[in-house]
Amino acid sequence: MSRETWRKLVKSGRAPQPQRWTERCTVYSNEEVHRWMKDPAGYQAQSIAA
Known part of the structure; x- marks a missing residue:
């Protein structure tokens, strides 16, 4: 996977x-x-509650 593909994801x-x-x-969180x-x-990223 290229750096640009990862950035877009x-x-x-x-x-x-x-x-x-x-x-x-x-x-990155393990x-x-x-x-x-x-x-x-x-996969869908979860929002991080502060």
Whole structure:
């Protein structure tokens, strides 16, 4: 999967949303990545309540 394809999936809510820790460090929730891996076609990002 290309970087641009992943970016489009994230933007559309069909892939886990990244969390920016620093300018050069982006991380993803392990739980969300595993949910996405179980069903990539049916995945919908959950909103994070603060």
